[in-house]
Amino acid sequence: MLKIVGKDSSINVRKVLWTCVELGLPFEREDWNPGHAALNPNAQVPVLVDGGFVLWESNTICRYLCAQYCDGALLPVEAQARARVEQWMDWQATDLNTAWRYAFMALVRQHPAYRDAAQVEASIAAWNRHIAILDARLAATGAYAAGAHFTLADIVLGLSVNRWMMTPMDKPALPSVAAYYDRLALRPGFRTYGRNGVA
Structure with a gap:
């Protein structure tokens, strides 16, 4: 059975957990502890243990799970569709993570190192601008980020959209993102790991 190391409150761990749900893969999850230090020299989560194979970096883990255990539905085999x-x-x-980091650390984590009001405002503006890019893409596809079908891209983006929606700040009305969020909410994996357990 797959072992996933990391708390399920971590956005990057939740990417992997949701991917496992979509693929129907059984897994065990463990919180990080000092005994796991040999698994990742960065001491960060998630870490995947698949038999004797150890892997870190959340997007890489998700790609690996799709390549190893999926038929191409979440991550296509054809080069252009996969790209x-x-x-x-x-x-x-x-781009998106860089945009939201300062605002999230200030407004949600309330970290003392992120108290510069001008930087908070700049981060909010950049975050909203990037989510508007996603909104335009979703308006063009009418469905999901890569096109008409749900893919691995929507797992990582869905978690980011949830973070954007949950952060207490001014946001523009983005109807395509709102509709996307509702579509994702139909998926059990998103309700459990992407939407903080909110049905």
Whole structure:
């Protein structure tokens, strides 16, 4: 059985847990403890243990699970279709995450190192601007990030949308993102791991 190391309150751990639900994969989850230090030199979660194979980095773990245990439904085999999915995954991990980090740390985590009001406002503006990019994409596809069908890109983006919606800040009305959020809420894995247990 797969072992996933990391608390299920972590957005990156929840990517992996939701992916396992979508793929119908049984797993055991353990909180990180000092005994796990040999699994990841960065001492970060999630870590996947699949038999004797150990892997870290959440998006890489999700890709591996799809490649190893899926028929291509979540992560297509065909090069261009796969690239479209991975494009949105990489955008989430780089551009979008960079945009929200300061505001989230200030407003939700209330971390003392993130108290510069101007930087908070700049981060909120960047975060809203990036979610508007996703809104435009969803308006164009009418469904999901990579096109008409749910893919691995929607797991990583769905968690980011949930974080955006849950953060107490001013947000523009983005109807395509709102409709997307409702579509994702029909999926049991999202209700459990993507929407903080809210049905």
